Amino acid sequence: MVWDVSFTCDICGKKKGEANHWWMAMLGDVPCYDEGQPGFRFTLLPWNAAESRNSDLYHLCGQGCVMQAVERFMTRGSIEIDMAATR
Template structure:
């Protein structure tokens, strides 16, 4: 039996249809020379069904919501410019 999953945009709440091109984003770590130079980074890619259910993946219905997510993430980084990867 096939597994049916439904997804909502993590920004606006739109429900994903199978025919729509969506995006995924997640926070990763940009590794510096030493751990105190590590810093969080955000990654964005086209929708991949196998990775869409992974922990920490944000589901995005389009460019506007991707931009909103990026803006929110950047604001959080601005508030805590010394954040390192272990604080993710």
């Protein structure tokens, strides 16, 4: 996947501008978890130009989209919209 210099929010699709306060999020493994619980942790990182090209990271345009990403993570264990899981 080729990354352009411009980024789009993984939640709402907004394009990143110079003055936006963007964040990055990633899902990582947890060493152990109870049965029936998500096997991931949600990590929120301040925007970092060097790390922003890491394809493991989600790009979030602001607090609203961060909250939405957390909500998706808590309800589905995933940040991406999974059409198959939509009820």
